[in-house]
Amino acid sequence: MAWIQLKFDYKHADADTLSDHLMELGALAVTFLDAEDKPILEPLPGETPLWEHLIVLALFDAETDTSMMDNLLKHSDFYQHFGDSYEWEIIRDQDWERSWMDNFKPMQFGERVWIVPSWCDAPEPDAVNIKLDPGLAFGTGTHPTTSLCLQWLDSADLTGKTVIDYGCGSGILAIAALLLGADKVYAVDIDPQAIEATKQNLERNAIQSERLVLGLPNDVELPQADILVANILAEPLRQLAESIANSVQSGGNLVLSGLLESQAEELKQLYSQWFTMDPVAKEEDWARLSGQKLATP
Numbered sequence: 696m697a698w699i700q701l702k703f704d705y706k707h708a709d710a711d712t713l714s715d716h717l718m719e720l721g722a723l724a725v726t727f728l729d730a731e732d733k734p735i736l737e738p739l740p741g742e743t744p745l746w747e748h749l750i751v752l753a754l755f756d757a758e759t760d761t762s763m764m765d766n767l768l769k770h771s772d773f774y775q776h777f778g779d780s781y782e783w784e785i786i787r788d789q790d791w792e793r794s795w796m797d798n799f800k801p802m803q804f805g806e807r808v809w810i811v812p813s814w815c816d817a818p819e820p821d822a823v824n825i826k827l828d829p830g831l832a833f834g835t836g837t838h839p840t841t842s843l844c845l846q847w848l849d850s851a852d853l854t855g856k857t858v859i860d861y862g863c864g865s866g867i868l869a870i871a872a873l874l875l876g877a878d879k880v881y882a883v884d885i886d887p888q889a890i891e892a893t894k895q896n897l898e899r900n901a902i903q904s905e906r907l908v909l910g911l912p913n914d915v916e917l918p919q920a921d922i923l924v925a926n927i928l929a930e931p932l933r934q935l936a937e938s939i940a941n942s943v944q945s946g947g948n949l950v951l952s953g954l955l956e957s958q959a960e961e962l963k964q965l966y967s968q969w970f971t972m973d974p975v976a977k978e979e980d981w982a983r984l985s986g987q988k989l990a991t992p
């Protein structure tokens with residue numbers, strides 16, 4: 696399968712906001728390289744004079760309409776910092792895999808959870824270690840939205856619970872829930888690569904396959920779960936609101952991310968017709984909503 700990659704030189708300090716913007720435009724992943732083509736390992740803070748000259752790689756689905764994207768980029772605030780230097784290229788799967796693998800190191804979330812790349816040893820062997828290889832799917836824990844969801848799961852008592860992971864990507868949240876004690880997880884995604892990555896990550900973590908029901912949204916009959924986690928973008932969260940709400944049982948929990956801080960209040964209002972909503976949690980410019988389902992009359 697081919698992918699397309701947008702590559703450009705970026706001469707400005709605020710790389711973090713640029714990354715968020717590219718993800719909003721549909722990028723599946725964004726990687727920064729230094730002037731010597733080496734991946735930058737640390738997250739890029741909002742303002743730093745260190746990275747005044749970056750090479751930016753953004754991976755998009757092969758179906759992406761590049762002329763529409765050119766147009767959107769030309770009208771973005773970032774355009775002045777890269778001008779016409781950008782180029783689109785078709786890349787093979789393996790090339791992309793290599794670039795993110797270099798960036799991906801063991802990371803801790805909350806008290807108990809570690810995400811450990813499948814080619815690394817666990818720094819804390821007794822922790823809840825999730826062995827992960829996202830392949831081409833989204834979800835390594837490096838993005839604030841995944842991190843916010845992992846922190847919520849880490850803080851909850853999942854013992855014996857039924858969980859839905861809506862938009863599972865690499866399966867990172869589904870597997871975290873299972874290793875934290877959930878009885879059964881239903882994981883769905885519109886991207887077949889995500890289904891494949893989740894299946895392989897399940898095997899990597901030696902979890903019995905009966906504990907995970909996995910598939911495309913139309914192929915999986917969702918139960919009313921104790922907990923539903925959805926780290927997808929604001930627009931699908933708006934469109935799917937009613938069906939998401941219906942998939943949580945009374946008293947059950949909702950965890951939503953993939954939305955920017957600026958989108959949080961509107962979505963909180965929307966979901967408050969079914970849930971008692973908690974204060975918005977934030978990491979960098981991203982937000983997480985959570986709430987408890989109201990009893991149905």
Ligand SMILES: C[S@@+](CC[C@H](N)C(=O)[O-])C[C@H]1O[C@@H](n2cnc3c(N)ncnc32)[C@H](O)[C@@H]1O
Pocket residue numbers: 832833834835836840841844861862863864865866867868883884885886889912926927928931953
């Ligand atoms: C931001 S990634 C999250 C992946 C992973 N759950 C995590 O937390 O890192 C969003 C995922 O949702 C999927 N997705 C987007 N819209 C969707 C929809 N309407 N229904 C199901 N999955 C969707 C995408 O294919 C992608 O894998």
